[in-house]
Amino acid sequence: DIQMTQSPSTLSASVGDRVTITCRASQNINNWLAWYQQKPGKAPKLLIYQASSLQSGVPSRFSGSGSGTEFTLTISSLQPDDFATYYCQHYNYYFGPGTKVDIK
């Protein structure tokens, strides 16, 4: 089975900061990676699919990159609405453990 890891597990940042989250797969998954944002009590929201494609309606400050086994999610300028937990997922399969972005 493919294992997904994320770092860091928690990230403290301020509004306006550039934030980067890393996701690693234990095997080559090409670009079959998605990024989700989840807020407490809510279903996850798709941000990025196929590693770097921005889901319709998602602000352009979110971007994804990578292929193979290493991927990144970048928020170019953190906004108040972005404080949440972020998960990577190997398409239709395993999730990473999550990265909580909280207020510094």
Next chain:
Amino acid sequence: EVQLVESGGGLVQPGGSLRLSCAASGFTFGSAWMSWVRQAPGKGLEWVANIKQDGSEKYYVDSVKGRFTISRDNAKKSLYLQMNSLRAEDTAVYYCASSPYWGQGTLVIVSS
């Protein structure tokens, strides 16, 4: 408008069974891979199972193999999860999903 509406959750004793259902509308259900994803209280997302468009391929996380069965009825635009031999560690909110669409989740509590 796309909707995925789960039902069937509740309180069940260890060793018991539940059948979750997910009613889909607003998209071409028969053309979509469908998944069940769960989230235990205070924990991260865990993929549970998925099923190919025609039901010919099904995959499960190791912890539920032999206990859970995913199925679908494309004519009824519905997804199911039959859960047997339930354990306390199966307690979670269960989501029906087909990226980018997610349901609101249904809570399953396994407790005596």
